[in-house]
Amino acid sequence: MKGSILDTIGSPLVQVDSPDGATVAAKVESFNPGGSAKDRPAQAMVRAAEREGVLEPGDRIVEPTSGNTGIGLALVCAARDYDLTIVMPASKSEERRRIMRAYGADLELVDGDMETARARADELEAEGAVQLGQFENPANPEAHYRTTGEEIVEQVGDREVDAFVAGVGTGGTLSGVGRRLREEFPDVEIVAVEPARNAVLSTGEAGEDGFQGMGPGFVSENLDVDLIDSVETVRLEDAEAECRRLAREEGVLVGQSSGATSIVARRVAERIADPDRECPAVPDAFEAAPPAESDGGEVDDCPLVVTVFWDSGERYLSTGLFD
Numbered sequence: 380m381k382g383s384i385l386d387t388i389g390s391p392l393v394q395v396d397s398p399d400g401a402t403v404a405a406k407v408e409s410f411n412p413g414g415s416a417k418d419r420p421a422q423a424m425v426r427a428a429e430r431e432g433v434l435e436p437g438d439r440i441v442e443p444t445s446g447n448t449g450i451g452l453a454l455v456c457a458a459r460d461y462d463l464t465i466v467m468p469a470s471k472s473e474e475r476r477r478i479m480r481a482y483g484a485d486l487e488l489v490d491g492d493m494e495t496a497r498a499r500a501d502e503l504e505a506e507g508a509v510q511l512g513q514f515e516n517p518a519n520p521e522a523h524y525r526t527t528g529e530e531i532v533e534q535v536g537d538r539e540v541d542a543f544v545a546g547v548g549t550g551g552t553l554s555g556v557g558r559r560l561r562e563e564f565p566d567v568e569i570v571a572v573e574p575a576r577n578a579v580l581s582t583g584e585a586g587e588d589g590f591q592g593m594g595p596g597f598v599s600e601n602l603d604v605d606l607i608d609s610v611e612t613v614r615l616e617d618a619e620a621e622c623r624r625l626a627r628e629e630g631v632l633v634g635q636s637s638g639a640t641s642i643v644a645r646r647v648a649e650r651i652a653d654p655d656r657e658c659p660a661v662p663d664a665f666e667a668a669p670p671a672e673s674d675g676g677e678v679d680d681c682p683l684v685v686t687v688f689w690d691s692g693e694r695y696l697s698t699g700l701f702d
C-alpha cells in the first residue's frame with residue numbers, strides 16, 4: 380500500500396517498433412497518476428519550496444503552463460492542501476482545462492502564447508501568490524535526474540543507452556535525464572526535438588505552431604544546451620500521423636510531442652543500427668522468454684535509443700487528433 384497518490388509516480392520503459400539492428404524504447408509517462416511526465420517536476424518543485432520555507436500548506440501557488448505542469452501541480456496541490464491558479468493560453472486543449480478544474484485548481488485563460496501567460500503569472504505573484512517557475516526552477520530538471528533518468532538506468536538492465544531523444548519545452552526532461560544518462564553512459568548521443576515551424580534552437584527565431592508542451596518559443600533557462608549533440612525538427616502533421624500509427628499499429632496512445640520524438644527516435648535508430656546484428660526481442664506478455672537463437676551476437680551490443688512519451692492521446696481527443 381502507498382502512503383499517498385504521489386508515491387505512485389513512475390513509469391515503464393517500453394520497446395516500440397524498431398528498425399532492424401537497433402532497439403527503440405520509450406518511457407510511457409501517461410502511467411503517472413496525473414497522466415504525464417510533469418507530475419515529477421510538480422512534486423519536486425513543491426517539495427523544494429517547502430524545504431526552503433517559501434511555501435506551506437494553505438498558501439496559493441500560481442503557474443503559467445501549457446497544460447501538463449498545471450495538471451501535475453493541481454494533483455500535488457490537492458494532495459498537499461494548496462490553492463492553485465493556473466494561467467494558460469486559451470489555445471490549449473479542453474481536456475487539460477477540465478482535468479485541472481476537476482482537481483480543484485482555478486484557471487485563467489489568456490489570449491496569446493506562453494509569454495503572455497508568464498506575464499500574467501508575474502502579476503499574480505506580485506499580488507502574493509508563490510510562483511514555482513518551471514522554466515528556471517532547478518527542482519524541475521533535478522526531478523528528471525533523480526527519477527526519470529534513474530528509472531531508465533535501472534530499466535535498461537545490462538544494456539547501454541546509445542542515444543536519448545527528447546522534445547523540449549522547459550528543457551527539464553532533456554537536461555535532467557540527459558545529465559543522468561551521460562553520467563552512466565558517457566558516449567550517449569543526446570538529440571533535442573522541436574517543432575519545425577517554431578524552431579528556436581535550430582534557427583534562433585520563434586514561430587507559430589500548434590504543438591502542446593513542446594517549443595515554448597524561447598530558450599528556457601532550464602535547458603542545458605551543452606548536453607545537446609544535435610537538434611531535429613518535426614512538423615505537427617507528421618507528429619500527429621505518427622500518434623495515429625502508434626495507437627492503431629502498436630496500441631500506444633500518446634500525444635503530439637510523443638509522436639514527434641517517436642519519429643526522431645526511429646530516425647536516430649536507423650542511423651546507428653547495426654544491420655549485421657539481429658537484436659533479440661525483449662520478451663513480452665505473449666512470449667515468456669527471448670527467442671532461443673540469435674545470429675547477431677549479444678543483446679547488450681544492440682544499439683538502443685531511448686525516448687520519452689510525455690502524455691496520453693486521451694488528452695487530445697477534442698482536437699480531432701485521432702479522427
Ligand SMILES: Cc1ncc(COP(=O)(O)O)c(C=O)c1O
Nearest residue numbers: 447548549550551552592636689
Ligand atoms: C506534452 C508535453 N511534451 C513535452 C514536454 C516537454 O517537457 P520539458 O518541459 O521537460 O522540456 C511537455 C512539457 O510541458 C509536455 O507537456
